[in-house]
Amino acid sequence: MNTTLKLSCATLTLLALAACAGASEADADSESIDADQAHPEFDEMTHEQLVAAAEEDGEVVVYSFTSRIATVAEEFRAQYPGIDIVEHDVSSTELIERLRSEHQAGADTADVAYVSDAPVVWNELLQQEVLLRYIPERVEDLLDEQYKEPLLTNRLSTKVLMYNEEAHPDGAPVDYLWELTEPQWQSQVVMVDPTGRGDYLDLMTEIVLRADEMETTYQEYFGEPIELDEGVENAGYQFIADLYANDAILVSSTDDVNEAVGAVGQQDPPIGFATYSDRRDNEDEGWALQVANDVAPGPGIIFPAMLGITAEAQNPAAARLLIDFMMGDDSSDGGPAYAPFYVPGDYPTRSDLATPEEALPLEEFNAWLLAPEESAAVRGEVNDFILTVE
């Protein structure tokens, strides 16, 4: 199934779920609230007026799940020297906990959140009205509906199987995910601990949601139907159990995975789940990362990176300006503001931006598009399951 088809399926699913939501109360909660409902005055402002108001705020605090925010901040400072940007790079999981606790406590908090844990955002931050949606008018028509729900998505990011192309110049050393559970990959699969990091838990959850595909590919690879261990519900869970039993190595950050898998000069490098776009650092960091795009049933997940304004934002104008800024300027690559995100392996959501070169076009990229709602429903169970097989 190609990605466009998958995208449409996911969209259809979302639409169907959204339709059901009209009837059920529980789901009505996860509707996003527009920030401009709280501050209607911004609705009318021109860009110049917004800049003036933002300069009056004088400061903007952003929590970001990616370290690239440092470069964004540099650029923002250069363009708006009158606004002091304070950027914090924290993991998405922790970021969400912080936002939630700070919201509960009524404590000072960020103005803008740049988050990736779509299922949790869907489940909790919107329900508790911690984050509000803001879609700059300028980009409204350039975005597919799915990139405006539940928050503004500024790009798609990934957690996919990566290998060392220096050691394997002829392509990925595996054709099936199931190979990772075989003796030759024992202690040779690296990933971040999914019980500590949301995006990796999302990846594991997606594998569980794709249990049917996992079952089929098991049969294809091993030539016999899968036999589930006692108490294991489906082939997705079985894969996770077997992966852990094969001594998968847990590390604390994606950069550790990159270094482990990608570092050049390795005889027998491990393979691991990481971010496709980190391939852009190959030269700077001395890595040889490449995506195992053709691994069956899929190399991993592609998921939205979303921007929202916090309900208690102290600097509402500057927050809007920063979000607007982070969506890039009118040039075909989004300009310097978008440059940190306009990298091969990330996929811009704005329809007027070309996909960055040197990476697979979205249509050819086989990763599964994360479905936030379905994922949200089972990720707790997946987390607990992983705790039992660790």
Next chain:
Amino acid sequence: MRQTILRRLTRPVTVLTGLVLAVLGILVAAPLVSLVSATIPADGDFAGSSWPDVVTSPMAVNLFWTPLQNSLLVALGTAVLSTVLGAFLAWVVVLSDAPGRKIIAVLATIPFALPSFAIALAWSSVFRNGRVGGSPGILAGMGVEVPDWLAWGALPVTLALVAHYFSLSFIIIAAALAGLGGDLLAAAELTGASKLRVAASIAIPAVSPALLSSFLLAFAEGVSNFASPALLGLPVRFQTLSTRLYGSISTGNVERGYVLAILLVIVAAAVLYVGNRVTAGRSFAVITGKATRPRTVRLGAAAWPVFTLASGLVAATTILPLAVLALTTFSRRSHRFDDGFTLHYWVGESDPGVSHGMAGVFRNDRLMDATGTTIAYGLAVAAGAVVLGMLAAYAVRRSGSTAVIGSISFLSYVPFLIPGIALGAAFIALFGSASSPLPNLYGTFWILVLAGIAASVPYAFQTSKSALGQVSGELEEAAVVVGAGTGRRITRILLPLSARGVTGGAMLVFVTTVRDLSLVVLLVTPATPLLAVETFRYAEEGFTQHANAITLIIAAVSVTATLLARRLQGADQPWNR
């Protein structure tokens, strides 16, 4: 009658006592109560609560029981090795004639001032092996095959803790040895007993209370330490109660985290309580009386080997790790010295090609901010803890009621039994949840300060008590006779006379506060950055050079403060006399 009661109630000492009890109640008792009550289901049905998840469910083995075993294993190893090494060094410094004793004595006190993650980070720089792929540690880079058990898990976690806490054991045991009467040993030797026999039947029993308390302290620190297992355990899935607690709370399973915190408190408190009961019955008679300087043991030919061993030990735990950390901060790529050296990680401008554009630590506004916050936090905690400790000690000294004395002493002692990370969790339960009656302080500087004070109360109280104890009661009585009020007596007599000891105590509170990670790791938010937590973040994210550079900054601050404190408190350390 009514007036008498009123007068009694408004007596300064009564007011003071009430105040002290109230503050201790809020800082010590209330967090524990809310921690426990947060895990009790409203409907009283424990089956649906987090308790079975943690203790009996299929997850329990990995969530609680194995981590419990690991915590106990690490704690036991830390306690035994710290005590043995601390005792050896104390013997060398106090009783032997080994060369270089003075410098060994100074160096042996430094590891305690270093953050415990300093050693863990240095360890990982040296011993990191191919298990995590990528760039190897220094040894593996030189072609040495480093086995997993040496690079990750129980052994390195324990050794990193020993390298930190033997220093505490040294201080405790050296003080006890120095108090040992020289005539006692001399008398024994006169009877013709061998040196071994003297050591076995006199010296060791006489310092056994010190050995035991060193063992217990190291055990308590080992069972609760967070940084070492967090940095050295994950690649082999080595989890302790602290790392599980942190993992649960930081990923939103808050209630499970609280349950783990309660269990951790129970384990730590049980061991310390039993241990203290055992020590309590011992007689300390040997350290009373007119002790003469213990006779020096002549090492003869053994002098240089002993010196080599002792100095090697202190060098390996102070100079070596700091040198390794310093060296790595200058290397362009983590742990590789063949790729060139750079000052970038200290003073470099943001460069998109290096560390995702993160500037060097001295150019990083957030780190400069964190440095300021850390020092302010340390000072506020030191001041708060010492004031509270002084007031509590004074209340105990003046109060006639055994109930009051008992309650204050008990509440001031309890935090000693609570591992830092569990205390942090308890503060979240009290000051960070919507259901708590107290103001919500989560995300503020003040929750850090209050937690810091609570954690430091046991030490501040003991220091203040002994500092006040040195001021004779007669002086105060004389002041009463000439009509000086309570406030005046405190400011004019007690404070000036105990100032030296108290200031030294405050500086040690400052040191233990700024270098600690476990208490604050759950409480810090991006609005209140602290250096220790920044280091941990950077280390987790793989920014080795930044993490190591910040660790060196913390080490510089806390070692300086320690050396100052030692000068204030102990220009005459017992072993220098």
